[in-house]
Amino acid sequence: MxxxxxxxxxxxxxxxxxxxxxxxxxxxxxxxxxxxxxxxxxxxxxxxxxxxxxxxxxxxxxxxxxxxxxxxxxxxxxxxKGALHEIISTAGHKCGRLQKTVPLGLDSVNLTTIRKFARKTWHYMDIYRKEIEGKLAEYAVKKYKSHRHVLDNILEELNKVEI
Ligand SMILES: [Zn+2]
Known part of the structure; x- marks a missing residue:
């Protein structure tokens, strides 16, 4: 302080x-x-x-x-001012009103888009937990059609590729 x-x-x-x-x-x-x-x-x-x-x-x-x-x-x-405001100002930037700006930004994205991104994020998390990374992870996420069912097929496919 x-x-x-x-x-x-x-x-x-x-x-x-x-x-x-x-x-x-x-x-x-x-x-x-x-x-x-x-x-x-x-x-x-x-x-x-x-x-x-x-x-x-x-x-x-x-x-x-x-x-x-x-x-x-x-x-x-x-x-x-708050600590965050001071850090932003010290760096020479203007500090917008985050409490007003963040909800406005979130409101500008429609619910369908938010759900799509949330689903994709879950798929990435699931794949990373199975220690699949990089290009293979991107490939696996694209193959992810429904919940977990497809992932098993993808894992089999990836295992074949590694052999
Ligand atoms: Zn009082």
Whole structure:
């Protein structure tokens, strides 16, 4: 986990440092309480999570009901992108909205095509399990007409070829 900057250019590490006085915590990720304590935003008796937040209630007027809510509203946490997004951006690419794009892509393929590919994939898996590879596997998949019945014939045929 990388460090972050909050408020008026304050650095904060997300893990306890190597020389933290409590050896058990050295290099371990900080919890929400520790993060809020360091920011002066921890209140005694604050709960980690509350029922409203668990229920998905995002009332913008409720800003300090629980530690999770307070942290989720901190500007540096709001600005934090997911790890995958960061990797894609760092590589100089634009990160499309995968959660929207993937279902759209899948919806654009008709069910018959999906079933054909699924069936072919099963045939390849079955053939690979029988340790048939390369050109022979491709040949065997083409010969695969119905479920398992044809495969036995194909295996006999392939065995003849090897002899
Ligand atoms: Zn809450």
């Amino acid at each position: 990388q460090s972050t900057t909050w408020g008026d250019n304050n650095q904060q590490d997300m893990c306890f440092l190597n020389d933290y006085f409590d050896e058990k915590l050295c290099r371990k990720p900080k919890g929400m309480k520790q993060i809020l304590l360091e920011r002066g935003k921890w209140k005694e008796g604050l709960r980690a999570n509350c029922q409203l937040c668990k229920n998905g209630d995002k009332d913008p007027n409720r800003v300090d009901c629980c530690a999770r809510r307070i942290i989720s509203l901190e500007p540096d946490f709001v600005a934090q």
